Amino acid sequence: MQDGLPPDWDTRPIADRHRPGLEALALWLVEASRQPVPLKGLFPGFCERVAQTIVPVWRVHIGLEVLHPEISGTMLVWSDEAIEFRERERQGIMQSTGYLTSPTKIVDDTERAYRRRLDADVSDLPLLQELQQQGSTDYLITPLPFLDTSRTRFLSFATRQAGGYDDDDLKALDTAARLFSPYAERQVWKRIALDLLDTYVGARTSQRIVEGQVERGQVDWIEAAIWLADMRAFTRRSEVHAIRDVVDMLNSWFGDMAVAIEAEGGEILKFIGDAVLAIFPVTPEIDRGAACAAALAAAEAFCARADAANAERGLVGPDAVDFGVGLHVGEIAYGNIGAARRLDFTVIGPAVNRASRLEELTKTLHRRVLMSEPFRDACGRPLVDLGEHVLRDVEGTHRIFGVG
Structure with a gap:
């Protein structure tokens, strides 16, 4: 059995002195x-x-461990009636010294409670040594009996009472943890659901889904500045580089783009191979001009970040990562499109098509960023007039603008 736990501690009846408090x-x-x-x-x-x-x-x-690409879990620590909230980064947490020398790892490995009296040397577990120095006499950590046992979930209790816990105290604390467990698991599942939605469909879209917009064909007509970006020579890069290197390059490129877009209030809706579709919605607080100005500011910021990334990697000439961005503004259908049991929350409409055709034109005009005339009129910034051009499958000619 584990250190300090009597053989029958978790099966014995609750002591009379603890029963009223637990009830x-x-x-x-x-x-x-x-x-x-x-x-x-x-x-x-x-x-x-x-x-x-x-x-x-x-x-x-x-x-409580969550399911988030950057955050491993959340912790709440209550002590002397004060509460502290912490979040742990996912990267490297399982290999960190803090985790490897923690009671949490013991519980994760054994799926059993661990009790340690703090009246002797506990230098093998730095956390317990710290609690000992703060006057603790006993410590119990127990896994919470969630339905999903694949992730870390625990409650720990430290006391300063003389002599530490007796066997009845251990049973009472275990029972208290079990009583709290279903409420904690409900919160974890809610957090996981929201985090996954935010990660895969974006913050605004996830909120619409949570609010019940899940019916196929259910769309709203909104106005937005539309961003469509595409990497140059991606097929060639995929052919000559190892797939792991290509994935690393895409993650870096997408990461820089996300920083630029999100900093200006935009939302990435979709990664399409090496392309990115994003919107900067017009709202009661953000008018058409502000949405377009934000999209253009994001495009300029991304260009600077891309240049810095190329320089950092020593990529020049045809090896440098290059791209095109098409910016347009207009009304779009925003909502659920797809099959009965496989929906995509996206945007469609002529305005999206025009942004895509502007991006295509960046190759011909050798420009990174191209904008439509409606976009130019709305954003209110002086831009370079590049003349009239044909957009594929779009009737007529269209005046196109670039950044000076």
Whole structure:
């Protein structure tokens, strides 16, 4: 068995002295959950009730792994009635010294509770050594019994009471953790759902989906500045470079583009191979001119970032990563399009087609950024008049503009 845990600790009956507090805690959780209280609001109340009516803990820590490309998990630490919120970056966390020498790893590896009395040397676990120096006498960490056991989820309790926990205290704390578990898991699944939607479809679009816009053919007509970008010579690069190198290059290129677009309030809707479709919506707060100005500012910022990236990698001439960006403004259909059980939340309409044709024209005119006349009129900036040009499959000729 694990250090400090009696053989039958998790199966013995709840002690009479702990039963009233646990029953009151269960009723409080039921009542508190009637309202959509976030975990940050629910957790402090849980900790206070445990400390005041069940076992005198002074520090309670909950750790919950999420599903986010940059964030590994969230943690709430309650101590002396103060609450601290932390997020951990995903990159490298599982190989970090902090994790490898933590009680969390022990619980992750064993899927069992771990108890450690803090009246002896605990230098093998730096966190426990720190708690010992702060006056803790005992420590219990237990995995939360989620339906999904594939990710980290735990509650830990540290106490300063003389002698630490007795066997009944351990049972009571384990029961309290089990009572809290379903409320924590509900919050985790909500966070995962929102994070995944934000990651794959963007913040504005994810909000529309969460609000119930999931019916095929359900679209809104909105006005937006439209961004369509495409990398030059991608097929050649794919043929002559290893696929891993191509993926790394795309991630770097897309990453720089996302920074530029999001900094100006735009939203990437779709990666199409090496192409990017993004919008800068017109809203009650952002008029047509401001949306176009933001799109152009993003294009200029991206050009600067692309040049810096090429210089950093020593890429010159035909080896340098180059691209074209078409910018237009107009009304578009924004919503669900696709098959009955496989929908795509996207934009379509003549305005999107024109942005695409402008991007195509950048190759002929040897310009990185081209804009339509409606875009020029709206953004209010002096631009270079490049004359009348034909856009493929679009009737008539169209005056095109570039950046000086």
